[in-house]
Structure formats: structure tokens, C-alpha cells
Amino acid sequence: MGSRSSQRMSVISLQPDALSRVVASLSGETPSELRQRAMQQFIKRGFPTTRDENWKYSDLSNIIDISERWLAQADDAPLEALDETQIREIQASIDATWLVFANGHLHEELSSALTTAAISVTTIDDATDISIDEPLADLNAALMTDGIVIRIGENKRIEKPVGLLFVDRAASRPLTSHARVVVSLDSGSSARFIEYHASSGDANHYSNVVIDVTLGNGAELDYVRIQNRSRNHSQTQRLSVRLGKDSSIRHFGIDLGGVFTRNDLNIDIVAAGVSAEFNGLYIGSDKQHIDNHTRVDHRVGPATSVQEYRGIISGRSRCVWNGKAIVHKGADGSDATQANHNLLLSKHSEINAKPELEIYADEVKCAHGTTVGQLNDNALFYLQTRGLDRQEAKRVLTRAFATTVVEKSPIVELRQLIASQLEARLDELDDGDSA
């Protein structure tokens, strides 16, 4: 006895001096007061660590490392040349009105003019009410590259999807980007949004995107997120949606790329009559880390939330799904369903799946189910007896597993694109380490 085991404290915050210096240099631009406030708050709280229940399986040390190296050189870092071909290819494959955030900055030349009688687009300033409520949102506000506010007017129905393209290129040195988007759909309006993440370049990169959405009474939002980052890019992303009376959201997210991905989807039901449906698919291979955290707060009933996430996990990848539903006191008539199904294709891959229900109301309907499994041997044999070889039979079953959730994607025009991206991804699993 006598000797005390030393508990190593991990470095959990950016160096305050370097951070202050960079924020001060950014504060020449608006909003300055907001940045300072967010920075102070961030310095106080620091990055979350794996000791935090919500970050138990997702270690941010790589992201901290990229950020530290970026801070050290930020003053004189030139903007990397963009990969315009990549951007134009994405724009050509999806019919949408695009707002392009290149390395976190709104790129006017590559963006469409969005403002019409129905939509207004403004930039975030000190007066904008944006969320600075947890460390990554704080850091995002302090280091915000560009921030915009999109507002859909009362009773306006926007048919053509609004595309938010987050594209980054880190060719020779580490880069971070912190874009922020605030969306509000006024009462009676409807819109469709596509959030697309892409990247290129050989240097490590970290992007931290925060999107806050508010739906007015009776507003309807269809939303699809596609994450197809390159393999040396890390990202944290948070989408928070606050839903007013009788409003509804249908959401689908797919994670194909990236080395480290953490998505937070927060659904806040603050009035009766809300319907929220959110689904997702994640495909991990090699050493990818993909973490999807969802949280739905039923504050008022009746309201319905339904979610289904599916994962295909191969190689040495690790995926996390954590779905939390909280039915608050008095939110009678709440109906919350969560499902999470995982296909483990390799004995070296890992899934940490956790459904959580906290119920403080009396009359509620809640259900959750989680499965982890391999391909069904009986189904494989059945397909083989119909003449499909084993490899093809595996592909058919894997594709089918994914398709059942892809079909829930609310923007129908995107399904073909998602299907072909899925197919390309499954090819990689076949060629690689899915054994």
C-alpha cells in the first residue's frame, strides 16, 4: 500500500490562450459578443470525455489533436483551394437550391440565390438567438466560420429542396470548420432540406456543424442528411428540432464515410399534435467510428415519435447507437417507438446499442427493440437453392437489410442516389475486410 495509483487526466480542452487569440482575431467580424460568451463557456466546461455518459464510447482526443494543431497555425493559415469538381458533381446529381459551405465559409459563387418572397436568408449576428448550451455548440459559436439564418414565411410551401452542402478540403495542413445554420419554418409552411457532407484532401480535418430548426404551428419538414466524407475527416454534427403545435418532421440520415463521426439528433416536442419520424442507416468498415445519438423530449401530449436506425458493421469498425426518449410529467398521450437493428459482418467489429426510455407521465405508449445479428443462414441457403451464389446471396440480404430503412427516406427523388451510394459502399465491404 502507500502508493497511490496515478489517474491520468486526459487533455480535455483546447489551450485557452491559443483559443482566445484566434477568437479575438475572428471577433473583428460579427458577432463578437456572442463569440466571447461562447468561448468563456467552452473554456469553463471543456470537451466532453468518455467519462461523460453521452460520450462513453466516443473519444474526442483525435479531434482535439486536429484542433490544437489547427489553432497553432490558424493565424496565417491560407484557405485551401476548393475541389470545385466535387462540388459541381454533387450539385448536378441532386436537384436542389444549394447553399455551399466550403471549409465552413458560405461560398456565394457556388450557392444559389435562395431569397425569394417565401424565404429569407440572413447572417447570424450578436442579436441572433442561437444555442450555446453544450461544449461542442459553444465551440462552434466561438469559432464560427459562417452562420446563416433561413426563414420560411407563414403558409409558404417550398417544393424544391433546399440543399446545405458542407464541403471541406484539407490538402496539406489540418483544418477545422465550424458552420452554423438556423432554420425556422413559420406556421403553416412546409419545406424539404438536404444536408450533405463531403470532403477531400489528404490532411486531417475536423468539422463541427450545428443546425437549429424551429417548426411553427402546423409546419411540415422533410429532411435528409447524407454524410459521405473522406476517410481522414472527423466530424461532429448536431441537429436540434423544436416542434410546435401539430407540426411534423420526417428525417432520414445516412453515414457512409468519415473516420470519426458523431451525430446528435435532438427532437423537442413542445406542443400537442406533433408527429416526428426519424430514421437512419450507418455503414462502418475498416477502423471507422460512427456514433448516432438521438434524443426526443415529449414535453406535451398527445404526440408521436418513431425512429428506426440500422447499421451494417464490418472490418474493425465501431458503431454506437443511443436512442433516448423522455416523456415528461403531464405529457399524456405520448407515443414513442424506437428500433435499432444491426448486422455485424465481422468478428472484429463492434456495436454499442442502447435504447433508453424515461417515462414520467401516466398515459403513454412506448416501445423499443434492439437487435444485433449476422446474416440469416436459412435465408442464404434458400437463395442458393434458387441459383444465387453465396456471395451474391449475401449481397442480396445485406442490401435488403439496408433497403427497408432507406425506403423511409422522405425525399423520394433522392432514393436512387442513395441506393447507388449504398451499392458502391457495399462493393467496398465485399472487396475489403468484411470476413
Add this chain to the structure above:
Amino acid sequence: MLDITNLEVRTGDTDILRGLSLSVKAGEVHAIMGPNGSGKSTLAQVIAGHDAYEVTGGSITFNGNDLFDLEPEERAREGIFLGFQYPVEIPGVNNAYLLKAAMNARRKHQGLPEIDAFEFLKLAREKMATLGMDPKFLNRGVNEGFSGGEKKRNEILQMAMLEPRLAILDETDSGLDIDAMKAVAGGINALRSPDRAIILITHYQRLLEYVEPDFVHVLSEGRIAHSGDKSLALKLEEQGYEWVREAASA
């Protein structure tokens, strides 16, 4: 066409087939009957190539080729079809897709081009009409949410589309009401031809009233204990399997 000689099969520590021999020629319909656990389904699964069974002795040849050299999908492409006792539900794979993929796998093996989409639909609708199946079943997931009778009709549909050389139907009659039974029997009879063989595995004589077999075999204790014509099925219906067991162990 199919020659099984002294076949011995086990799974785990249990011997299931113990020296089974059977010869099936083109144009013939054979019925294999027998009590639960006599090895009927095992025989069907082994012919189709299921890897849960270990073949410890004997041989099976199909048109002179050693079946054990072939993967299940190769056996299928050679023209062996197994109608499952419990057809598997495969959500997310649509019925039309599987039918087409199965037909094209067979056609590719035969050196034929892929089936034309229009021809395929026309053929599928035709066959479905004779089986009393709603064409909507084409766009549903394979067997997904199908009733017992619908699953069996779907197996017969696959068989009708694939036109196998050897069809083995494992208890296709179980759990069918009389209308479904007639539809399924009609599907089987439509396929009878001089260059095709059919093996019906069944528990009951009922199906054989509609599909008349050339030969009836009784399986007991892992081998064929008795063979005869269709009158054997009637005798089994009246007297049960007890006498077969006694004769076999005598």
C-alpha cells in the same frame, strides 16, 4: 436421372439416413412417405446441398454427375428445385426480383440470354393466375407476411417459372385448405412431363389423390422400408406406419 446409393447422413451425433437407396428416372413421380423423424426432410435438404448435414457414406448422382461436387446454387442451375417445407421470409427482397434472378442464374448456366422484362411479367402473371395468386404478390417481399398457403403457392410459382428437371417438394401439402391444395396439385400436374422427375415428400395420402404417383416409398429408420405403387399410400392411410416399423425391425 437421380441415383442415390447407400446414403448415410448424420447431423451432430445423430445418424439420420442409414443406407438409403433410391433411383428416379425422367418422367416419374415418386412419393416418399413416413413417420415424423424418419429422415424425409433430411433427404430433401441433402439433395439440395444444405451444409448442416454430414454425409458419412454412399453417393448421389444427378444425370451421372456426383452431386457432392456441386454447391447448392450449382445444383439449382443444373435443374434441381427444392420446394421448402418452411419457406423463408426475406423482407426487403421483392418476389419479382428473386424470381428473375433465379431464372437468369439458370439461363446463364444454359448459355441463354437474360429473360426479357416484358416476357417475364407476362409469364409470371400467367402462372400466378393458374395458381390463384394475386399479381400484387410479385411486388411484395419474398414470403413476407404470407399465410402458410400463400407461401406454398409461392414455392409452386417459383417451380413453375424455373421449370426444373427434378423437383423435390417437401411437405408442400401441409397446412393447406382444400382450395390451396387443389391449386398446388394443379401446379404440380402442369409440370409433369417425360423429361422431368418429381419427388413428393408427404405425411398424408391426401395430396396423392390429386397428384397420382408412379411409385410410393415408405421411409423408416433412415432407409426405404417398403416400395410400391399408389395403393401403398392407401394402405398407409388405413393402417398407419406401425406395420412398416415392425416389418423393418423383423
